[in-house]
Amino acid sequence: VTPIEEANAYQKLIDSGRHDVQSLAVQFGKNENYIRTRLKFVSLIPEIAQLLEQDEITISVASEICRYGEDVQKDVYDKHLKEDALHHSWRGMKATEVARNIERQYTTDLERYAFDKTLCLSCPHNTNNMVLFCEGGCGNCANRTCLAEMNAAYLTEKAVRLMEERPDVPLCHENTGYNEIVVERLTAMGYEVERLNCYAKAYPEQPEAPLKEDYDTAEEYEQAQSEYEQELNDYTEKCEEIRTRCEAGEIILYFRVESKDIVLCYMTKVTYASNSTNQEQTLSPMEKLEKQDKRNKEIVLEKTVEDTKKQILEVDMSECKFGQDEDKMIYFFLLSSLRKEHFEAVGIGEKKPYCHLTDEEKINIIANLTSKQKAIIRRDFLIANFKNAYGSNAIASLLLDFAQKHMPDLLADIKNGHNEVYEKRHQRIEEKKAVLLVQEQAKQEAEQSDKQQSEAGMQTEEQPQEEDIAA
Missing domain, CATH: 1.10.10.2830 (Arc Repressor Mutant, subunit A)
Structure with missing residues (x-):
């Protein structure tokens, strides 16, 4: 055996x-x-x-x-x-x-x-x-x-926790070396994860204090303690410099999504906004959030159009009656090509995959078209031109109207998926705007309080002078 x-x-x-x-x-x-x-x-x-x-x-x-x-x-x-x-x-x-x-x-x-x-x-x-x-x-x-899932779940949870602690610090990732699964999950949860084209510097790490039991003699421990105090002083000075420059608007902080961790980093604002206009650089935090919210809404339409373009080629409409709305769309486009899988339907025999219809073949087809063949050709014209749909352009609007007619359920699923992401992002932005409003009110109250104290101090100084004159 x-x-x-x-x-x-x-x-x-x-x-x-x-x-x-x-x-x-x-x-x-x-x-x-x-x-x-x-x-x-x-x-x-x-x-x-x-x-x-x-x-x-x-x-x-x-x-x-x-x-x-x-x-x-x-x-x-x-x-x-x-x-x-x-x-x-x-x-x-x-x-x-x-x-x-x-x-x-x-x-x-x-x-x-x-x-x-x-x-x-x-x-x-x-x-x-x-x-x-x-x-x-x-x-x-x-x-x-299993390892990839455990790592992705941990990083996603850590990113959410960090955003709750520091809602003013945005998430980012670089072009390479980041965890794509985590970025996709955070995006689906409504968080904005920016792509950085430049390298951001890692935030300084706090040095660890030496443990006495790790050293054989008291002299070695004292030497290690002295080095630790110097490193801690350097760390504190560096953190204070970053904080000061951040408040001055010279640098911007990020939570960077890496392959195995989420780390705090920073980069100069000039580098970050190198391709931005001066007007964009001077926007207030509230204006930036509103602009970002508007952009997120535009992304919903862009993604919907993009996904609809992908799906529309999979839907068989050759048996559907050609409607009046489709007649209007056909005049929008110039001249389109017939899809190869429909060559046989219009009377063209087997051709090599890379061959297209010749002008003579097109003339023969036009001369003997049936109603069904006309419908197939006109829809192929539309579908071929829908490939140019993007964002909010006119072709995209026609694409969505066409999809609403022939694949309403699939289009609704596409829209709902992207709208859910937008609503989550919108909610995050509203939360950040609320935090900014509270901070602005606190700042105004502090300035008003300082002004009142200053005026009270001036009145106290003037009162003794008046008493001396009266005497």
């Missing part, structure tokens, strides 16, 4: 509901670890299972490979276990070597991630739970999908 046949037999007995690992071990005189190891072979992809059947790999090597998912197994087979994998072949390697190679190439060090790794400690995809590899630390993750 081969290991694969044995594994399938054990699995069949367990699936019957009459046996478990313990009863199988008793019945066949094997220990439980032996049974569990054989059962794992059921998860091997057919190509690697065949190698085990033919003794091309050992049971120990197969035991290490079956710890991983189908995607990893497939890649290991294609690159390292196929017959033609001469330069990178793992055939003939010991199980420990194969295990280390898989860990190195197909797992990720959990130490590089900031999310809570409590659940990872007991996860079967953590290499620390693979006996051959337990070397301390957090271990490596072999489940890339």
Whole structure:
């Protein structure tokens, strides 16, 4: 009996509901670890299972490979276990070597991630739970999908928390090196995440105080404490400089979305607004928010038009009656081309994919068109020109009218999806505007209070002088 046949037999007995690992071990005189190891072979992809059947790999090597998912197994087979994998072949390697190679190439060090790794400690995809590899630390993750989701959820939650604490600091990401999933989720939640074309400097990190127990002598600890105090003083001065420049409008703070963290950063306002007009640079915070809100509303229309353009090609309208509204649209456009999938419908035989209708073929078609053929051609004219729809241009308006007629439910879903995002963004902006109003009122009250105190002080100084004159 081969290991694969044995594994399938054990699995069949367990699936019957009459046996478990313990009863199988008793019945066949094997220990439980032996049974569990054989059962794992059921998860091997057919190509690697065949190698085990033919003794091309050992049971120990197969035991290490079956710890991983189908995607990893497939890649290991294609690159390292196929017959033609001469330069990178793992055939003939010991199980420990194969295990280390898989860990190195197909797992990720959990130490590089900031999310809570409590659940990872007991996860079967953590290499620390693979006996051959337990070397301390957090271990490596072999489940890339789970790792990406855990990281994305943590970063999204952290970004929301930071925005609640500092609503005046916007979110941003750079052109590369950011977590796209997190940016998409934050955008769907109504947060604006700006794309920066220039690199923003990281906010200074506060130095950590030395611990006395980490040093062998009192002199070493005192030296470390002295260095820490100097670093802390430099850190405080740098933070104060950034705060002062930020209040003066010279720089702007951001929460930057990175691949594995959300960090505070800053950049000079001149760099940020290098392509803006002087008028845009002098806008008040309230005006900027209102301008941003207006832009968000425009994005809804742009996205709706863009998604409608993508969907409209998928809707079959060749059997629909050509309406009067479509007749009006046809005159908007100049000359359009017929889609290749409709060549046969207008009497044109099979043509090569890259060939277009010749002028002679077009004349023949026009001479003998049926009502249905006319409808197909006119709609193809419209659809071809709808590709030029964007934003709020005239073609976009016609596109949405056309979609409302032939695919109202799909168009409604598109609009609702983008309007939901707008409403969330609108709500965030209203919250920020409310914060700015409170700050402005507090500032005015403080200025009024200072003015009153100043006037009261002047009156107090003048009163003794009048008493001296009277005396």
